[in-house]
Structures are given as structure tokens and as C-alpha cells.
Amino acid sequence: MQIALIxxxxxxxxxxxxLSGFGxxxxxxxxxxxxxxxxxxxxxxxLAGLTLYAANVLRTRRAVDLRRVxxxxxxxxxxxxxxxxxxxxxxxxxxxxxxxxxxxxxxxYSLVRPAGRRLQSSRxxxxxxxxxxxxxxxxxxxxxxxxxxxxxxGWPREKFRAVLQAFFLVNGTLVVASxxxxxxxxxxxxxxxxxxAVAMGAGLMAGARLDRRxxxxxxxxxxxxxxxxxxxxxxxxx
Numbered sequence: 318m319q320i321a322l323i324x325x326x327x328x329x330x331x332x333x334x335x336l337s338g339f340g341x342x343x344x345x346x347x348x349x350x351x352x353x354x355x356x357x358x359x360x361x362x363x364l365a366g367l368t369l370y371a372a373n374v375l376r377t378r379r380a381v382d383l384r385r386v387x388x389x390x391x392x393x394x395x396x397x398x399x400x401x402x403x404x405x406x407x408x409x410x411x412x413x414x415x416x417x418x419x420x421x422x423x424x425x426y427s428l429v430r431p432a433g434r435r436l437q438s439s440r441x442x443x444x445x446x447x448x449x450x451x452x453x454x455x456x457x458x459x460x461x462x463x464x465x466x467x468x469x470x471g472w473p474r475e476k477f478r479a480v481l482q483a484f485f486l487v488n489g490t491l492v493v494a495s496x497x498x499x500x501x502x503x504x505x506x507x508x509x510x511x512x513x514a515v516a517m518g519a520g521l522m523a524g525a526r527l528d529r530r531x532x533x534x535x536x537x538x539x540x541x542x543x544x545x546x547x548x549x550x551x552x553x554x555x
Contacts, residue, residue, distance in 0.1 A: 335524025396450020420548025
């Protein structure tokens with residue numbers, strides 16, 4: 318029963334990751350923690366996420382904007398040390414609560430006015446990357462600043478997802494490396510990863526089929542809805 322639940326959770330999360338470009342860990346992590354505990358779930362989700370990001374990068378490689386990924390990476394490189402420092406100096410619940418409130422407000426605005434004004438300057442990509450690095454280094458949640466930036470810039474869905482996957486792939490590699498060094502990737506984690514890999518493969522295929530039926534307008538609505546869920550989940554930890 319446990320194996321079937323893990324497979325179902327991973328399948329659903331992988332499918333929506335293909336459609337929106339983010340949210341896999343948001344769905345999988347809290348549910349797997351309830352099933353198998355955080356010590357097993359954390360490295361398992363890291364391995365599964367890295368595999369999924371790599372597969373999605375291959376699938377969307379033609380739309381990857383390497384310049385944008387490099388700019389985000391440069392900002393993130395500076396932000397990660399700041400985030401690691403902040404981990405011991407700033408209250409985690411307060412940061413997540415404020416971030417969640419900002420995301421919820423932005424998502425509601427996007428859903429009400431999806432065709433509103435766009436961010437014109439591309440220079441904000443460096444602050445977005447820096448904030449992503451801070452959040453990644455401190456709380457392993459680098460996505461929100463990059464997701465909001467791409468949405469504000471009005472990136473086409475192919476570019477939006479491709480840049481996110483490439484950025485997450487770099488971040489995920491660092492996370493998995495940390496788990497390997499710490500000895501967290503146990504035999505049990507690898508056994509469950511085998512189950513997750515099969516479910517992810519099915520989710521990738523299902524997501525690719527559904528993606529052909531999603532218009533740019535629906536995609537924008539889906540992203541706004543996912544940002545709303547992400548913000549609400551952060552606020553619940555406040």
C-alpha cells in the first residue's frame with residue numbers, strides 16, 4: 318500500500334511539473350514525510366527531483382535560454398552563502414510567512430488581471446537569482462523569485478519551463494551532492510527511488526500528452542494557481 322501511494326504521489330507531481338515547470342517538491346515532500354519520515358524523504362525527493370529536472374531539460378532543450386540561466390546562476394552563486402548565513406540569524410517561519418503572503422498577493426493579482434503590465438527591464442534577473450540563492454541556501458526553496466520574475470516578464474511557456482528546469486537542475490545537483498557527502502542516500506532510499514523513477518516516467522508521458530492541449534492563456538492561469546498554492550503552503554508554516 319505504501320509503495321502504491323508513493324508511486325501515485327510522484328506520478329501526479331511529475332505530471333503537473335511537466336505542465337507548469339515547477340511544484341514537484343511542493344507536492345511530494347510534505348506527503349512523503351508523512352509516509353516515510355523526513356530522513357528518507359529528503360534525499361529521495363532530491364534524487365527524484367534531479368532526475369525529473371534532467372529529463373525535462375532534455376525535453377525542452379531547444380527552448381533553454383543559456384544566457385538567462387547563467388544570469389540567474391550568477392545571482393544565485395552570491396545568494397547561497399548569504400542564505401546559509403541567514404539560516405542561523407533569521408527566523409525561518411517569519412521569512413516563509415512573508416514570502417508566502419507576497420506570493421499569494423501576486424497570484425491573486427495575476428488571476429484577476431492576467432494580462433496586466435509586464436516587467437520591462439531584464440536587469441531584475443540578477444536580484445531574482447540572488448534571492449533564489451538566498452532561499453535555496455537557507456531553506457531549500459529557490460523557486461519563488463525565479464517563478465515570479467519569469468511570470469512578470471511574460472516569458473512564453475516553453476522558455477519559462479526550460480529556464481526553470483535548467484536552473485533547478487543546477488541547484489538539484491548541489492543538493493544531491495550534499496546528501497551523498499552526508500551519507501543520507503541509503504539502500505532504502507535507492508529502493509524507493511526505483512519506484513519513483515517508474516512513476517516519474519509515466520508522469521512525464523502523461524504530462525507531455527496533456528501539454529499539447531494547454532494554450533498559453535491556460536498556462537498563465539495554471540502558473541498563477543500554482544504560485545497561489547506555493548504561497549499558501551509557505552504561510553501555513555508561519
